[in-house]
Amino acid sequence: xxxxxxxxxxxxxxxxxxxxxxxxxxxxxxxxxxxxxxxxxxxxxxxxxxxxxxxxxxxxxxxxxxxxxxxxxxxxxxxxxxxxxxxxxxxxxxxxxxxxxxxxxxxxxxxxxxxxxxxxxxxxxxxxxxxxxxxxxxxxxxxxxxxxxxxxxxxxxxxxxxxxxxxxxxxxxxxxxxxxxxxxxxxxxxxxxxxxxxxxxxxxxxxxxxxxxxxxxxxxxxxxxxxxxxxxxxxxxxxxxxxxxxxxxxxxxxxxxxxxxxxxxxxxxxxxxxxxxxxxxxxxxxxxxxxxxxxxxxxxxxxxxxxxxxxxxxxxxxxxxxxxxxxxxxxxxxxxxxxxxxxxxxxxxxxxxxxxxxxxxxxxxxxxxxxxxxxxxxxxxxxxxxxxxxxxxxxxxxxxxxxxxxxxxxxxxxxxxxxxx
Amino acid sequence: xxxxxxxxxxxxxxxxxxxxxxxxxxxxxxxxxxxxxxxxxxxxxxxxxxxxxxxxxxxxxxxxxxxxxxxxxxxxxxxxxxxxxxxxxxxxxxxxxxxxxxxxxxxxxxxxxxxxxxxxxxxxxxxxxxxxxxxxxxxxxxxxxxxxxxxxxxxxxxxxxxxxxxxxxxxxxxxxxxxxxxxxxxxxxxxxxxxxxxxxxxxxxxxxxxxxxxxxxxxxxxxxxxxxxxxxxxxxxxxxxxxxxxxxxxxxxxxxxxxxxxxxxxxxxxxxxxxxxxxxxxxxxxxxxxxxxxxxxxxxxxxxxxxxxxxxxxxxxxxxxxxxxxxxxxxxxxxxxxxxxxxxxxxxxxxxxxxxxxxxxxxxxxxxxxxxxxxxxxxxxxxxxxxxxxxxxxxxxxxxxxxxxxxxxxxxxx
Numbered sequence: 001x002x003x004x005x006x007x008x009x010x011x012x013x014x015x016x017x018x019x020x021x022x023x024x025x026x027x028x029x030x031x032x033x034x035x036x037x038x039x040x041x042x043x044x045x046x047x048x049x050x051x052x053x054x055x056x057x058x059x060x061x062x063x064x065x066x067x068x069x070x071x072x073x074x075x076x077x078x079x080x081x082x083x084x085x086x087x088x089x090x091x092x093x094x095x096x097x098x099x100x101x102x103x104x105x106x107x108x109x110x111x112x113x114x115x116x117x118x119x120x121x122x123x124x125x126x127x128x129x130x131x132x133x134x135x136x137x138x139x140x141x142x143x144x145x146x147x148x149x150x151x152x153x154x155x156x157x158x159x160x161x162x163x164x165x166x167x168x169x170x171x172x173x174x175x176x177x178x179x180x181x182x183x184x185x186x187x188x189x190x191x192x193x194x195x196x197x198x199x200x201x202x203x204x205x206x207x208x209x210x211x212x213x214x215x216x217x218x219x220x221x222x223x224x225x226x227x228x229x230x231x232x233x234x235x236x237x238x239x240x241x242x243x244x245x246x247x248x249x250x251x252x253x254x255x256x257x258x259x260x261x262x263x264x265x266x267x268x269x270x271x272x273x274x275x276x277x278x279x280x281x282x283x284x285x286x287x288x289x290x291x292x293x294x295x296x297x298x299x300x301x302x303x304x305x306x307x308x309x310x311x312x313x314x315x316x317x318x319x320x321x322x323x324x325x326x327x328x329x330x331x332x333x334x335x336x337x338x339x340x341x342x343x344x345x346x347x348x349x350x351x352x353x354x355x356x357x358x359x360x361x362x363x364x365x366x367x368x369x370x371x372x373x374x375x376x377x378x379x380x381x382x383x384x385x386x387x388x389x390x391x392x393x394x395x396x397x398x399x400x401x402x403x404x405x406x407x408x409x410x411x412x413x414x415x416x417x418x419x420x421x
Numbered sequence: 422x423x424x425x426x427x428x429x430x431x432x433x434x435x436x437x438x439x440x441x442x443x444x445x446x447x448x449x450x451x452x453x454x455x456x457x458x459x460x461x462x463x464x465x466x467x468x469x470x471x472x473x474x475x476x477x478x479x480x481x482x483x484x485x486x487x488x489x490x491x492x493x494x495x496x497x498x499x500x501x502x503x504x505x506x507x508x509x510x511x512x513x514x515x516x517x518x519x520x521x522x523x524x525x526x527x528x529x530x531x532x533x534x535x536x537x538x539x540x541x542x543x544x545x546x547x548x549x550x551x552x553x554x555x556x557x558x559x560x561x562x563x564x565x566x567x568x569x570x571x572x573x574x575x576x577x578x579x580x581x582x583x584x585x586x587x588x589x590x591x592x593x594x595x596x597x598x599x600x601x602x603x604x605x606x607x608x609x610x611x612x613x614x615x616x617x618x619x620x621x622x623x624x625x626x627x628x629x630x631x632x633x634x635x636x637x638x639x640x641x642x643x644x645x646x647x648x649x650x651x652x653x654x655x656x657x658x659x660x661x662x663x664x665x666x667x668x669x670x671x672x673x674x675x676x677x678x679x680x681x682x683x684x685x686x687x688x689x690x691x692x693x694x695x696x697x698x699x700x701x702x703x704x705x706x707x708x709x710x711x712x713x714x715x716x717x718x719x720x721x722x723x724x725x726x727x728x729x730x731x732x733x734x735x736x737x738x739x740x741x742x743x744x745x746x747x748x749x750x751x752x753x754x755x756x757x758x759x760x761x762x763x764x765x766x767x768x769x770x771x772x773x774x775x776x777x778x779x780x781x782x783x784x785x786x787x788x789x790x791x792x793x794x795x796x797x798x799x800x801x802x803x804x805x806x807x808x809x810x811x812x813x814x815x816x817x818x819x820x821x822x823x824x825x826x827x828x829x830x831x832x833x834x835x
Contacts, residue, residue, distance in 0.1 A: 023780065023781070
């Protein structure tokens with residue numbers, strides 16, 4: 001008998017928009033809270049803080065685990081917006097990621113470069129962002145992603161069909177009960193209406209024990225020890241050979257703190273787990289290669305890995321979010337027509353889903369999570385800043401499109417305009 | 422349990438939220454079995470106060486007092502008023518003299534009647550409360566709706582008033598602050614230990630709100646609204662504390678982006694002429710309307726016609742009027758220096774001096790349906806959860822901690 005854990009961590013940071021007032025729109029084109037190493041609210045400050053608390057120590061522990069245990073595997077997705085910010089403010093972290101991938105036992109998943117919801121609004125933009133990410137990952141790590149993850153694990157049949165056509169071997173999403181029905185997430189599946197691609201589903205109970213409940217003293221299983229957790233994995237039905245632990249990379253050190261023992265847990269969980277006969281780790285590609293699919297999974301309605309609803313309501317659930325996303329994508333064709341790399345880059349940074357997340361008004365249920373991750377005083381502020389930035393972009397786009405195209409020198413015959421004959 | 426309640430105003434003879442808060446608190450305390458004698462400094466007919474006994478400390482009419490001495494918030498005019506008439510006895514004289522009469526009345530009252538506890542509202546009644554406490558030897562609760570620091574709007578304020586407040590805070594058995602912000606001021610500026618101060622937020626009863634008649638009082642505003650104007654209202658005394666100058670500056674900035682804005686300022690006060698002038702100087706006088714002092718339907722209809730309610734107070738211990746605005750479905754925008762923000766979270770906030778931010782918020786609300794709709798929907802839910810009953814209950818529990826042997830109905834517990 002054999003059992004595999006597929007540990008997959010998602011690393012991402014957005015370019016947060018600063019408090020951007022209406023009076024600045026049309027005048028100041030700097031939207032993002034940038035270069036202030038000491039400002040805790042600046043993107044630089046946040047990257048430096050998270051690098052210190054999470055990225056550096058976690059990569060250190062992961063590398064140790066890879067060296068110590070030949071069975072250990074971990075898989076990662078790193079968004080383009082994080083890569084850019086690491087390059088700028090914490091290049092050593094990027095190098096440590098490269099070191100991990102160089103072991104050959106760390107798989108990198110493909111995704112939209114800007115952590116956007118473009119799949120649902122513009123397939124052209126979505127494909128462009130996936131391509132950008134693929135190219136960047138290849139440059140940095142010398143590998144090409146074979147398995148796809150969409151932003152927030154947002155998934156439906158159409159996305160699976162797209163990934164299948166695009167040549168991905170696998171795709172991942174949430175192992176949400178209404179989709180699984182009576183089935184277990186601990187198998188490899190096939191998405192309906194696809195030919196080759198396989199589907200891996202997050203075991204959210206075991207994943208969230210680590211990602212959300214680890215430090216929760218009100219949880220009846222607190223404190224979560226490595227032995228206890230491995231015991232739960234070992235106690236699963238022997239027929240279930242795959243446990244997909246998918247979570248935010250920042251679980252380690254940022255959401256769950258070092259003081260609460262999260263790094264100790266990571267180290268000992270992996271070490272304890274592999275001591276049992278038949279226990280090993282896999283990457284998504286290895287799982288797909290090794291295990292036969294059990295069944296078809298049909299997901300007509302979009303699911304995500306967020307909140308109690310597991311839908312897109314945290315990003316698109318209210319009227320402000322709807323307005324913002326529509327205004328954003330309404331600009332797309334004109335933004336692209338400018339062929340101005342600055343305008344296109346800024347617009348793409350605005351497609352990052354976090355901006356919509358900050359406008360979420362579900363305060364009283366899942367709201368506390370949103371409040372914690374928002375740089376703004378209220379969702380209304382998030383909306384106003386975003387819309388003001390779009391106003392500025394509107395002005396820039398209009399100006400760029402109104403400007404005469406670069407003149408080309410043409411040789412014309414003297415004595416009148418050339419005419420076609 | 423019989424309470425001596427010392428106040429300076431009750432509706433309809435109130436100049437602001439203080440009278441409303443006192444009235445509602447007493448009404449709901451009485452409903453929970455508390456017997457109340459409420460002393461006001463004037464003689465007037467108060468309708469709808471059958472649940473308690475209202476005692477007038479002087480024979481001067483409420484109208485005369487208000488006209489000559491101002492409302493319950495005047496401290497700048499403490500001793501400055503001097504009668505131009507020979508026959509001073511027919512007039513209340515200075516506010517200070519009126520206060521002395523109030524003290525004399527309470528001294529006489531407490532020599533004749535016994536109370537289990539004294540509950541005094543703001544500095545105007547605090548000296549009388551000390552006299553009552555001395556005579557009766559019962560606990561005194563000082564209820565702080567505003568301090569002199571708030572009224573002075575960042576200036577020094579009146580030192581005599583500071584003195585009265587400070588002494589009373591020391592002598593009181595317990596202090597009630599209408600917000601955490603006010604509690605912080607009492608700790609910081611009067612060096613009172615935090616343990617002595619309890620925060621009891623003001624509230625509102627959603628059931629008191631009735632459907633607004635379709636014919637509002639202000640035909641012009643209704644007309645402009647129909648023409649696509651967004652109506653921004655502010656309601657309150659026109660004093661330095663209320664920060665209305667900042668609203669005008671922000672309105673000017675906002676009108677550069679959206680000219681179809683109409684500002685309605687309801688209330689009266691020392692800044693009335695200054696604000697009219699300021700609007701003219703900013704070149705927006707055509708779109709800034711002053712209603713003067715209003716009550717009843719014209720007061721209500723300001724909210725009824727408003728799309729956005731702005732409270733730009735420099736220092737606002739609570740700001741009950743913002744709850745009214747929420748009740749009438751206005752999008753509420755308040756300064757961060759306003760205590761009501763501790764009760765409503767679905768509002769927009771700005772620092773009172775940050776006119777750019779306020780302008781931004783006004784334009785965003787006037788232009789974005791989704792922003793306004795979300796804000797209103799969530800604010801409505803919060804508003805529906807408010808009630809004076811709970812506030813009164815919190816007060817009653819506080820009374821009982823100081824009078825453990827007496828229950829609300831006056832029976833001695835065994």
